[in-house]
């Protein structure tokens with residue numbers, strides 16, 4: 001039987017539900033080894049206000065932290081590695097970065113095909129570029145990507161994700177906002193991605209896997225959201241360096257700069273981004289071909305030349 005290593009990190013369990021559904025088609029047909037990453041200490045969920053913002057600089061700078069001992073058998077020659085992760089501050093979450101930068105990951109991943117499965121609000125492409133880089137550094141090859149996101153409009157989804165992340169409640173805020181996160185329907189229907197993955201495993205060829213996944217709508221990108229995210233990622237890098245000058249996570253000296261970042265981000269999301277989106281669509285025809293090229297690139301799994 002083939003061996004598949006599935007490494008995931010999920011706080012609420014949303015990402016794990018997606019993974020469970022994708023794995024349905026593989027269950028009983030291959031050996032599935034699951035590694036649930038456990039940060040040491042755990043990031044509390046629901047999040048406490050300042051701790052939430054305090055995670056930003058190390059996510060963006062991809063500074064590894066600590067994990068509980070990894071359980072998976074490093075001596076197995078895995079046929080496929082599946083990495084499942086949410087997005088934190090347009091970046092990979094710290095536990096995944098920590099895993100990908102560990103010697104165990106390097107050993108297990110070297111020369112192996114990798115499929116990534118992402119469960120985010122709606123801004124994930126920059127984080128996936130970071131993950132692509134770490135996957136390559138470990139000598140592995142990205143062969144497939146599935147990215148599910150909250151389909152609601154960008155602004156209400158910011159309100160609902162903050163509500164969910166800071167209260168732990170995945171219900172409709174005041175009965176008027178949509179339910180936070182990825183829809184139950186999208187989570188359930190993630191089982192459609194399992195058969196092409198199983199097929200590639202059984203045929204010993206991952207050539208064309210991403211095209212097969214894309215036919216099943218494994219990745220959908222809203223152009224205006226992509227445009228905002230690309231700008232945001234550059235600005236986050238400036239903020240993360242600025243905050244890290246005041247010390248490591250938990251250092252009270254960072255607090256003032258974290259608060260500045262928080263208010264800056266909320267201002268940009270609710271005031272600036274609607275204006276930017278308006279101009280984005282106004283000038284869309286002028287940049288049509290450039291934007292189309294970006295969409296094709298981010299839907300694929302090839303690294304940047």
Ligand SMILES: Cc1cc2nc3c(=O)[nH]c(=O)nc-3n(C[C@H](O)[C@H](O)[C@H](O)COP(=O)(O)O)c2cc1C
Pocket residue numbers: 009010011012013014015016052055086087088089090091119120121122123124161165181
């Ligand atoms: C600290 C933090 C930052 C986040 N930043 C983003 C982000 O930049 N882009 C995004 O699409 N989602 C973001 N999210 C939402 C996550 O991608 C994800 O949807 C949510 O955390 C639920 O994932 P779970 O499976 O870990 O429960 C963030 C969540 C947290 C906790």
